[in-house]
Amino acid sequence: MLLLSLIVSIVAVCVAFFICKGIELYVTRTLLMNYSLSISNLQLLLPVFVGCLTSFLCSLLPAVYAARLNVTTALKFE
Numbered sequence: 001m002l003l004l005s006l007i008v009s010i011v012a013v014c015v016a017f018f019i020c021k022g023i024e025l026y027v028t029r030t031l032l033m034n035y036s037l038s039i040s041n042l043q044l045l046l047p048v049f050v051g052c053l054t055s056f057l058c059s060l061l062p063a064v065y066a067a068r069l070n071v072t073t074a075l076k077f078e
Contacts, residue, residue, distance in 0.1 A: 001055055001059045002052060002055055002056055002059070004055075005051055005052050005054075005055030005056075006048065006051075006052055008051065009047060009048040009051035009052060010048060012047070012051070013044055013047055013048055016047075017039065017044070020037055020039070021037065023037075024036070024037045
């Protein structure tokens with residue numbers, strides 16, 4: 001689950017980066033404005049970290065709940 005979240009977060013950051021570059025090109029060429037986009041490494045890594053942390057926590061809570069269940073109780077509902 002964490003690997004999937006990492007891949008999705010990286011793809012989302014890449015798509016957002018290219019959309020921002022496209023907007024920058026549009027503004028500078030069409031509207032004839034001097035517009036420059038600068039993105040730091042922290043701004044690229046922070047969404048990936050937050051996405052992976054959220055995925056980890058959302059996967060951890062049901063796993064802890066399932067680990068605390070009694071085996072006979074868990075099998076009774078199967």
